[in-house]
Amino acid sequence: MTGPARRPRRRPRLRRGEEGETLIEVLVAVVLMGVAFVAILGGIGTAIISSVTQQKVTGADSVIRSAAEKVVSAPYVSCASDYETPAPPDGYTVTVEIEYWDGVAAFGRPCPAADTGVQKVTLTVHSTGPRPVRDATLEVVKRESMLS
Numbered sequence: 001m002t003g004p005a006r007r008p009r010r011r012p013r014l015r016r017g018e019e020g021e022t023l024i025e026v027l028v029a030v031v032l033m034g035v036a037f038v039a040i041l042g043g044i045g046t047a048i049i050s051s052v053t054q055q056k057v058t059g060a061d062s063v064i065r066s067a068a069e070k071v072v073s074a075p076y077v078s079c080a081s082d083y084e085t086p087a088p089p090d091g092y093t094v095t096v097e098i099e100y101w102d103g104v105a106a107f108g109r110p111c112p113a114a115d116t117g118v119q120k121v122t123l124t125v126h127s128t129g130p131r132p133v134r135d136a137t138l139e140v141v142k143r144e145s146m147l148s
Contacts, residue, residue: 063094066085076119078117080098082098099122100120122139
């Protein structure tokens, strides 16, 4: 004798809005969030590097202008070997090169036998450290005062 036919068990019917997420959907969401996080982190890193570089360029500009003011305000020295510049802050070095007018066509070295009263002073500021920026260079032409 056969008993009543068994009906297959039914799943309870889900109401609208109670469906779950599949594993694929969760993985896609995690991957998208990871890509967004990496993009934001890269942007922040680039901004920090740019900021440090700009700070060093601005610092080098300030140092070279300060050195130029000191050279310009110093009295003219015939056949000078050096002009005093302010001590640069940590992370910067200043070099001074002097060329002399030959009285005809060009600046050069060494000082001519008779100083013509015109010198070109080239100031170079170099930033040191883990991320140095390009050197800043400024040329100042000094002239002996004709007033006595």
